Amino acid sequence: MKFFDQKEEVLDIQLTHYGRHRLSKGQWKPEYYAFFDDNVLYDGGYGGVTEAKNDIEDRIQNTTPSLRTQYSFTGRDEYLFDGITDLTDRVRLSTYEKMNVMPLSLGTSKLDSTKTPAMTVQFLAGQINEFENNFTGSLQTSTQPTENTPSHQLLHIPQVETDIEFQISVVDPSNPQFRFEVDPALSPNRTYIDGTNVIIGPEQILLFVEEENSSFDYRNFDIEVFEMTEESGSSGEQILNPLSFVKPLEMVENGILIDKRQAEIKAGRVDGLPPELDPTFVEYYFNINVDEEIDENIICKAISQIKSKNLIVDVGLNCPDLADPISANIYASDAIDEECLDI
Secondary structure, three states: OOEOOOOOOOOOOOOOHHHHHHHHOOOOOOOOOOOOOOOOOOOHHHHOOOOOHHHHHHHHHHHOOOEOOOOOOOOHHHHOOOOOOHHHHHHHHHHHHHHHOOOOOOOOOOOOOOOOOEEEEEEEEOOOOEEEOOEEEEEEOOOOOOOOOOOEEEEOOOEEEOOOOOEEEEEOOOOOOOOOOOOOOOOOOOOOOOOOEEEEEOOOOEEEEEEEOOOOOOOOOOOOOEEEEEEEOOOOOEEEEEOEOOOOOOOEEOOEEOOHHHHHHHOOOEOOEOOOOOOOEHHHOOOOOOHHHOOHHHHHHHHHHHHOOOOOOOOOOOOOOOOOOOOOOOOOOOOOOOOOOOO
């Protein structure tokens, strides 16, 4: 590593090994950028520095040396490809860099806010099984781990674990009685020897996710899905395989109507047909719907069930009155069942 010369050098830009690979293929198309402060020590007490409050800014900006950009985060042996499954190996390297190298970028706060950005997650359907504040990274920090000193780095990325349970029932087709919503795609369309059918109903997870103390834009969130494998990397980290979403057919690009054939090519549709689902797609396992893709009736039903348990739901959605209707016989009389006296 070399130190940055603040008198002669202004900006230093480097590509990672995976970035160079994408550039060599003509596929390097940067779309986002982020700022980090991993090399800034705001509180000098953690470094054994005693200073006045007014001296902190001068120390950070003028007297603290800066290192040149680090672009290699693995050993050279990781890039000795053997010609077999090279594409998979390169993608795994990019996933490793994304998950473990500088994962904590600076957020964007509101100009009128004195608080840092924070995430609020509410389960409208489903429940939390386990919650942890940290995510175990791949950088090995100790060869003799203890309760207070883990063997690998801890990244401050909250982890929420939840399960989805499928409900299965055997019913009589002539008199079906079940108390859950049936999914025809999962239920086998088959009648067994005893004349019964098997129906399956999946459980849904419905989340309300909101970023507080930050600017609200049209696209505030990115969703990524990874498959957790049983394989381990060279540092003992668990290997995660990124999954792809089926690209939607978008006829408008940058506010301009494009040709249908061009839109199909961008969406990866051969002969106008969507790609065949395989284990590399998210939709092969489940569907993820967001915002207006979710039926409001599903959201309102979940809110009603939560409110019935005397729990508070802070969701900005105007749902109609979902109280259970009172069934009454409109032909019934409210008169006392006694003989009326003659007048």
